[in-house]
Amino acid sequence: MQATNILILILALGIFAFYIGRGRSLAMAKPLGGIRNLHSLPSYYGAYTALWCALPSTILLCLWMIFDEPLINSLVMGSISDQLADDSLATYNLQLNKISNIAEGILSSRGQSPELLIAADYMSRLQTMSQWSLTALMLCLTMAGLFLGSSKIDPAFRARPVVEKVMQNLLLACACLAIFTTLGIVLSVLFESLQFFRSVPAHEFIFGLEWSPQTAIREDQVGSSGSFGAVPLFVGTLLVSAVAMVVAVPIGLMSAIYLAEYASKSVRAVAKPTLEVLAGIPTVVYGFFAALTVAPFIRDLGTSFGLSVSSESALAAGGVMGIMIIPFISSLADDVITAVPQSMRDGSLAMGATHSETVRRVIIPAALPGIVGGIMLAVSRAIGETMIVVMAAGMAAKLTANPLESVTTVTVQIVTLLTGDQEFDSPKTLAAFALGLMLFTVTLLLNIFALHIVKKYREQYE
């Protein structure tokens, strides 16, 4: 790939520039009587030259790669715009795809209309031109940087502060990536969701009781009303998460208490890592386990009691999700329980309380905010969990609170709506982003609140 090659070239030139700069400063220092006459160490002069050489060209390369394709596309489409049948976006994209496929040789040029062939030819010419001019520009820029950088080298030149300032800004940029990621998430889901709410009113989405996202292709089609009421999804998500919590909270909490308060060192050394293995298993494995082992088992068990259990029951998905969350709760609870000061334990024991009474009346109340925070983090995890429910829960949106029936969840619907090829602007696809927005908002609020509680509590004892 062209861009990778150029990047490697820039990198190589940068290293070369480092040695040029360093060598130049050393050469300057020699007649003066050694490097102690330089303002900065020789490697700083090297780094200074390397920065001049590599940094501007890398930034330009990134910009070029972003703007290259849209620019070429708009030029090509501008050249044939008067031949387009209509100016809808769909026709535009279709023609553009055709042209670029012909230009890349994926689509045979036989039997295509001459206008398209001309446009494709134009496109491939533009692409070649763009690549050559990019290479030439990069070479010029790196070379110019190299010369500029090395010409500035002088024993009195203060290279260290400059280099350190640039580096500090690079580090800051890396740290800010987290903000850009959050911003990107918010903007992408918000933007698409707003588009969705233009075709489906927000209150209908949030309070509607029927979910069937198939939109009609023909007018008279059956069962494709395209209703986007998300309440069944929310209920399904809550049901599965509730089952997961019923499994995970007691087991996770009790094992944390036992490990922190009762277990001998050797038991702890074995049991804790083993439980943590559960946290390291990929969710797709849990999904497979839930769909092929647990769900049939629960169905057969239910049948033997005379209950009708769906083979995609919320119980199976939620139960397995609970198992996944056990180590999450137990390690968080373990942390807060061990953070409770020993003096509180000693006080309670000295008053004659048994160990379990100390745990129940003193340690748990003291650790409660942390435990609640941990549970909330676990809930947000359960709500956002995808693979287990995609593989083990159902697709049909049913409004039910019976864990033996099959329900669907927000994440399942996001995956179903977005996998495979669809048109990007249909309400069906955009609905996935609206669901994503709900999911993001809810988990974000849970996380902020939980982290706040955990942090506040931790400060209290430290």
Next chain:
Amino acid sequence: MSKPMNNVQKIQHSLTKRKRAETRFRWYGRIAILIGLAAVMMLFTDIISKGHGAFRVTYIQLEVEYDQGLIGVTNLTDPAQLQDGNWGAIPKAALRAKFTDVSGRRDKRKLYGLLSNGAGFDLKDRLVANPLLLGEKERIWILADDDIDTYYKSWLDGEPYAARMSDKQMAWIDQLHNEGNIRLQFNSNLFTRGDSREPEQAGIRGAIMGSLFTLILTLLLSFPIGVSAAIYLEEFAPKNRWTDFIEVNINNLAAVPSIIFGLLGLAIFINFFHVPRSVPIVGGLVLTLMTLPTIIITSRAAIKSVPPSIREAALGMGASKYQMVLHHVLPLALPGMLTGAIIGMAQALGETAPLLMIGMVAFIVDIPAGFTDPATVLPVQIFLWADSPERAFIEKTSAAIMVLLSFLIVMNTTAVWLRKRLERRW
């Protein structure tokens, strides 16, 4: 009539009850741990018992003849002839020669069903590699069909699964077995081939290569960026609102559901920047954003564990702040950072949901050779196979899970070992 009790008596009276409550409480804890451990055991035994069979696969020995007339190929170096050759005819003829009494179209189709429908192409590859065989005969082990494979394995275990078998086929297999012409061999296809609709021909090499390329990109991007961000936040960041804001963002991103990162990748990378779908580049970018918080948080912990005296000593000797960080803090914190990177990579290796959003869920037969080839990754392959209706895919899926889990176990053990080995107490 009970006597009034004094306090000592009251307490002694309640002691047995309290002691029983104590024992009960302990047992609750033990039971909780046992349930957790049992879940680990069950998960592993279930996967292993389902998947161990997939490492061996059924082969049938036949006498094949590379008859030029039958295949319609005279020159093995001519690609057009190779393309048009009737390769499927070789194993069919071999089967007819073996079971001469079979007649009728339906029976013949059953007979041909004994072998994998890719058998002809395997023979073609063999012939191209050994051109002297053209026109010759040889006895060779040929890959059996997945239904035969399932049946034969279950039959060897004593509980035959014959739902997709006809009586004739079972009789043929009996005959082959008595002659020693059917056996289980190590399933090298599993590790050397890409995906296939036919379970017996499907392998995980494509998925492993896809995972490898995606992870390389993720590591190359997320490790330097994560470490830089951690250095900034620990060593240089002023205590102000902006820094707090960055920290809050990082902590929250660590807890955002992974599927949201998939939506981000779809909307930003694919729809806005027009990165092609299904390629390791876009997968790597999404996983980078996802693993960054993990790497930043662990790297910060590693930097924090370097004692301030080392920093002060460096500064006292006249080092600039950057020299202090680069020459002293970073080398000492590196083991902890590497541990964090490995854990982050393990997380990225097991991640499925965001990759479904960005099209890495396609059916891809070719083994990807670079960052821009359409690819899928190991967990997505598991998801795809788990969805396939063929019974033989259950075994394959479990085997792929075993491979994935062994990768993860190796990575996590390395991380733990590294931490133990390089951990320094100050």
